[in-house]
Amino acid sequence: MQRRSARLKGRPPPSVSYALDDLDIELDSEDDTEQGESDAPPLEARKVAKSRVRKRKSKTSSNESEDIEQAEQPKAKKLRGNRGFLHILLDMPTDILYEVLGTLEPLDLLSVARTVKSLRAILMSKISLSVWIHSFSNIVPVPPACPDDLSYPQYAELAYGRSCYYCRRNLGASCLYRSWRARVRACARCLGNKTLFIEDKHLASVLSNDYPLEVAQLLPAVTAQTGTGWRQKPVLYFLRSFHDKWRSEVLDFSCQADEVEWIDSKNRESTAALEESVKYITWSIEWEKESRSKIRLVIEKRKELVIDRIKKLGWEDELSKVPDDVEQPQDDPLISKIYQKELTEKILHNLEPRLEIIMQCVQLRRLTRERGQSLQIRITCLDFIRFEYVSSLAPGAFIPTTADLYTNDFIKAVLNGQTNYDILTISQREEIQNAFPEAIEKWQRDAEKSLLEIFATACSQPNNAIYDYDPSTILKLAITFFQCGRCDTFCTTEQMMRHSCTRKDFNTCALDEDLGAIKQATKMLPWNTNKLIRVPILTHYRVRIVLEECGFNSATIQVEEMQRLDPIFECLEHGDEKSGRCTMGWLSLCKHLHSTIHADLGKGKRTFLVLSGEEALEVRRRIVENQERYLGKSRLTTSICTHCRQKGSVFTLLQHIRDTHGVSKPALGKDMVTLPDSYLPEPSFMLWPPRDPEDIRTLREGAP
Structure with a gap:
């Protein structure tokens, strides 16, 4: 498009020339442009100054004549444009320019x-x-x-380009699919465009008897990978432009012989094109491998710069102690992205605070690892002493884990070798075992104190201040439940001390050197290190209402008494004619109140009642039956042998008791008992037949 500026009138049109001297005329120098831009006043100031000059010049006739003479003289040529940093290339002689450009790769030449x-x-x-x-x-x-059908720039664009031929989006080589036969490169979004491509599963429906399907399979196509993992499979996308061209050729045939000859020609063309494509595909795969290896070499060199900077920061000794089988400091995710660009001195200087943090973590992991290795032998001996002590107790009796006992000052001093007792000496192990009862009792007192603090903290919240409680008895009451923040299990005070989630590491807290060493040696943490225990105050309040409604004194009845009575509750709000009567044991009552809605609870209507007689016995039998059926199917460690304290599943222990102890018919509860911390199905049962709706209405309207 020609420029219509008045200043260009009368100028001869520029001739097309590739000489560098001619190119210099059309481009402005970078220095002059920057000078002009920096010295030029703002636009409004220029307008005001210009108008003032005109007014001054209009006062005298001599000035007018001078202005006319200046206007008649041809103005100096004002160069436009900014050559930038490439003006050096444009000033080179042609032969030197070609030699410089010849050292570049094709993609750089395109750029x-x-x-x-x-x-x-x-x-x-x-x-x-x-x-x-x-x-x-x-x-x-x-x-x-x-x-032959491509120029060298087109060849370079097809081989090394990073954009889609259709939408022109720059996505990178990993997101594009190339077809050497069709000479195209497309992204996944354009492949799904039905106006551009035909998916292989839709090819038969698109043909509509234009030409045979066997010939359609010869259409140029792009192969793309769909799905992820084991679902990944190749899918062919045929170019619709070739299909339209072939269909128009078929429609022009006048006889059957022309179609046969056309099919033969397409077979020959496709065979030759496929043979040619294999050559380019093979080279492309090798080139990608070579490119990845070059990138890895560059990244390794940049990692060496980071290692040198770590050594300059004074961590050379710590760096030499990092084992080869663990993650190296230079591979830390905090700095992995920085290898994508060249590391200058400024970047390395800004990276130093992160490197300090990384090396401090590396040092802590090393100390923890060494500490765990030194404790491993002593903790193994402590496990053996603990096992001997557990064997003297009743089956299923509760005793803290080895990680729990580490919180005891005496046990901790023994493991650290800070006492006169040597745990590695067999003669002194009995003296250490004699200290177990006192250590266990102290641990239980500390655990109860922690639970009481958790309960008090929950009750101190503004919305949870329900009533005053007695700290000396609240943990023993039947209305007191705790909830695991990981698995949402409801537990009594004793059950929460046994709960396995309270000793697992879910990366919810930072571990110091001692805790990390204990975790490495015992594969668990001391009780409630992860702070997962919750207090469901609202559910606590609902349980108290239900117990009062069913005739229990919620302020005095304790867990032991409820376990002895084993009452069976029936929820009158959630029983119906389709499912039956909703009955449950005492331990299931808390979860039922927490997970379901009871609109009439505490409003003067009866919502629960306690079953008695044959109905209660039937529900207890059904609950026990469901739990024993689950234990029989489970392959988890849920039970313990009462004869030798061996743990295992019910299935393995039955065989063990028959073979080892000579009991022909082992019984659950006599020859083996369920571990207290094992998972069991909820003690609930839908009793049949259901109640009559009139009976339910009568029971609910009665005084609770």
Whole structure:
């Protein structure tokens, strides 16, 4: 498009020339442009100054004549544009420019050609063919010869480009799919465009008897991978433009012989095209491998710079102690992204605070690992002493774990070798075992104190201040339940001390050197280190209402008494004619009140009642039956042998008791008992037949 500026009138049209001297005329120098931009006043100031000058000049006639003379004189040529940093290339002689450009790779040549029109004109002309050939020879492995139907710039764009041919989005090589036969590159979104591509499963429906399906399979296609993991599979996308072209050719046939000859020609063309494509695909795979290896080498060199900086920070000794089988400091996720660009001195300087944090963590992990290794033998001996002590107790009796006992000052001093007792000496193990009862009792007192603090903290919240309680008895009452913040299990005070989630590491807290060593040696943490215990105050309040409604004194009845009575509750709000009567044991009552809605609870209507007689016995039998059926199917460690204290599943213990102890018919509860911390189905049962709706209405309207 021609420029219509008045200043260009009378100027001869520029001639097309690739000489660098001619190119210099059309481009402005960078220094002059920056000088002009920095010295130029604001636009409004220039307008005001210009108007004032005109007014002053209009006062005298002499000034008017001077202005007319200046206007008649031709103005000096004002250069436009900014050559930027590439003006050095434009000032070079042609032969030197070609030699410089020949050292670049094809993708770099394309980038240079897209900078300014003058360089594009040079690189897209036939005289620069030697530059492109020399550029392709710089690639390792050397690519095949340029296809006959492509120019060298087109060949470079197809082989190394990073954009889709249809939507022009720059997505990178990993998100694009190339077809050497069709000479296209497409993204996943464009492949799904039905106006551009035909998916292989839709090919038969698109043909509509235009030509045989066997011939349609020869259409140029793009192969894409769909799905992830084991679901990943290749899918062919045929180009619709080729399909439309072939269909128009078929419609022009006048006889059957023309169609047969056309099919034979397509077979020959497809065979030759596929053979040619294999050559380019093989080279492309090798080139991608070579490129990845070069990238890895560059990243390794940058990692060496980071290692040198770590050594300069004074961590050389700590760096030498990092084992080869663990994550190295230079591979830490905090700094992994920084290897994508060149590491300058400024970047390395800004990286130093992160490197300090990383090396401090590396040091802590090393000390924890060494501490755990030194404790491993002593903790193994402590486990043996603990096992002997447990064998003297009743089956299923509660005793803290080895990690729990580490919180005891005496046991901790023994493990650290800070006492006169040597746990590695067999003669002194009995003296250490004698200290177990006192250590266990102290641990239980500390655990109860922690639970009481958790309960008090929950009750101190503004919305949870329900009533005053007695700290000396609240943990023993039947209305007191705790909830696991991990698995949402409701537990009594004793059950929460046994609960396994309270000793697992869910990465919810930072571990110091001692806790990390204990975790490494015992594969668990001391009780409630992860702070997962919760107090469901609202559910606590609902349980108290239900117990009062059913005739129990919630302020005095304790867990032991409820276990002895084993009452069976029936919920009148959640029983119906389809499912039956909703009955449950005392331990299931808390979860039922927590997970279901009871609109009439505490409003003067009866919502629960306690079953008695034959109905209560039937529900207890059904609950026990369901739990024993679950234990029989489970392959988890849920039970313990009463004869030798061996733990295992019910299935393995039955065989063990028959073979080892000679009991022909082992019984659950006599020859083996269920571990207290084992998972069991909820003690609930839908009793049949259901109650009559009138009976339910009568029971609910009665005084609770």
